Amino acid sequence: MRNSLFLILSFSLWSTLFSCQNEAVQTEQVASDSIERQGVTYPDLPKEMTLFGEKIKLDNFDVRERLDKEVIVNTYYHSSTIQILKKANRYFPMIEKILAEEGIPEDMKYLCVIESALNQATSPSGAKGFWQFMPAAGKENGLKINKEVDERFHVEKSTRAACSYLKTARRNFSNWILASASYNCGIGGLKRVMKEQGAKDFFELYMNRETTRYVFRIMALKILMENPAAYGFDPSQMELYEPIKxxxxxxxxxxxxxxxxxxxxxxxxxxxxxxxxxxxxxxxxxxxxxxxxxxxxx
Missing domain, CATH: 3.10.350 (Membrane-bound Lytic Murein Transglycosylase D; Chain A)
Known part of the structure; x- marks a missing residue:
C-alpha cells in the first residue's frame, strides 16, 4: 500500500514538473514569435556622430549610455515617432530653409521636434507652438501676442523667433550645444550652473533631469530620423504628410x-x-x- 502511494505521488510530482517545464517552453516560444511579428529591433548606437557640426564623445560611457536610453525610448514610442516622421515631411523643408537663411545649424530642427513633436502644442506652464515660447520670450523675439493673434502658432514666424533666440544664446556661449541647452533652462540659468561647477562642457555639467536629458533627446531624434529604417521605421511604407498648397x-x-x-x-x-x-x-x-x-x- 505504501509502495503504491509512493508511486502515485512520484508520478504526480513528475507530471507537474513536466507540465510546468512545457508551459515555460511554450511561453518563451510565444514571446519569441510575438517579438518577431512586431518587428522589434535592438538599436545600436553609431560609433561616432556630430551635433550642430560638433563631434560627440561617444567613447565616454556616461555620454553613450545616456544617449542610448533616449534612442531606445523614442524607438519604442511608436505612435509618437511615426507621427513625427509623417509631419517632418511637411514641415522640415520650411524649417530647414529658414534655419539656413538665419545662419543656424540645420540640426536645430530636432530641437523643434523635442519641444512639440511638430504639434501646435500648449504646455501646462503656458508655452505654445512648435517652438514652445512663453509669452515674454515670444514678444522679446518679435512675435505678436494679443487677444486676437498669437504668432507662437505661426510656424514660419515662430521659427524666425527661435533663430533670434538661438543667435543671442550662441553669442553667450562657446558652442551651439550649450546654446541649445539654454533653450530649456535659459541663458542666465545655464551660465549660473556653469559658474557654480566650473565647467565649460555641457556633458560635464550636473543639472536637473529635464535639462540633462534635453541635448540627448535632440541627439536621439537626429539619429533616429536620419536613419529610421535601422530602428524599425520605414517611411517609404508610410503615408507621409505633404506640404499644403x-x-x-x-x-x-x-x-x-x-x-x-x-x-x-x-x-x-x-x-x-x-x-x-x-x-x-x-x-x-x-x-x-x-x-x-x-x-x-x-
Missing part, C-alpha cells in the same frame, strides 16, 4: 467676422483656422501692419 491673401483692413470672411473667399472657418492657427479669435483688427492669411488653393 495654399493661396496667400494680404489683409490690410480689419475683419469683423472671420467665418463670414472665409466664406467670401470661397473657404470656411475650419480651413482658415487649420491653416492659420495663429488667429485665435473670430475677428482680426488691423491697425499698424498688414497680415497674410493662407487658404486652400481653389
Amino acid at each position: 495654399t493661396r496667400k491673401i494680404t489683409v490690410s483692413e480689419s475683419i469683423k467676422d472671420l467665418a463670414d470672411w472665409a466664406k467670401e473667399q470661397g473657404s470656411n472657418l475650419r480651413m482658415l483656422k487649420v491653416l492659420n492657427p495663429w488667429l485665435i479669435s473670430n475677428k482680426l483688427t488691423v491697425s499698424e501692419s498688414t497680415y497674410i492669411i493662407e487658404l486652400p488653393v481653389k
Whole structure:
C-alpha cells in the first residue's frame, strides 16, 4: 500500500514538473514569435556622430549610455515617432530653409521636434507652438501676442523667433550645444550652473533631469530620423504628410467676422483656422501692419 502511494505521488510530482517545464517552453516560444511579428529591433548606437557640426564623445560611457536610453525610448514610442516622421515631411523643408537663411545649424530642427513633436502644442506652464515660447520670450523675439493673434502658432514666424533666440544664446556661449541647452533652462540659468561647477562642457555639467536629458533627446531624434529604417521605421511604407498648397491673401483692413470672411473667399472657418492657427479669435483688427492669411488653393 505504501509502495503504491509512493508511486502515485512520484508520478504526480513528475507530471507537474513536466507540465510546468512545457508551459515555460511554450511561453518563451510565444514571446519569441510575438517579438518577431512586431518587428522589434535592438538599436545600436553609431560609433561616432556630430551635433550642430560638433563631434560627440561617444567613447565616454556616461555620454553613450545616456544617449542610448533616449534612442531606445523614442524607438519604442511608436505612435509618437511615426507621427513625427509623417509631419517632418511637411514641415522640415520650411524649417530647414529658414534655419539656413538665419545662419543656424540645420540640426536645430530636432530641437523643434523635442519641444512639440511638430504639434501646435500648449504646455501646462503656458508655452505654445512648435517652438514652445512663453509669452515674454515670444514678444522679446518679435512675435505678436494679443487677444486676437498669437504668432507662437505661426510656424514660419515662430521659427524666425527661435533663430533670434538661438543667435543671442550662441553669442553667450562657446558652442551651439550649450546654446541649445539654454533653450530649456535659459541663458542666465545655464551660465549660473556653469559658474557654480566650473565647467565649460555641457556633458560635464550636473543639472536637473529635464535639462540633462534635453541635448540627448535632440541627439536621439537626429539619429533616429536620419536613419529610421535601422530602428524599425520605414517611411517609404508610410503615408507621409505633404506640404499644403495654399493661396496667400494680404489683409490690410480689419475683419469683423472671420467665418463670414472665409466664406467670401470661397473657404470656411475650419480651413482658415487649420491653416492659420495663429488667429485665435473670430475677428482680426488691423491697425499698424498688414497680415497674410493662407487658404486652400481653389
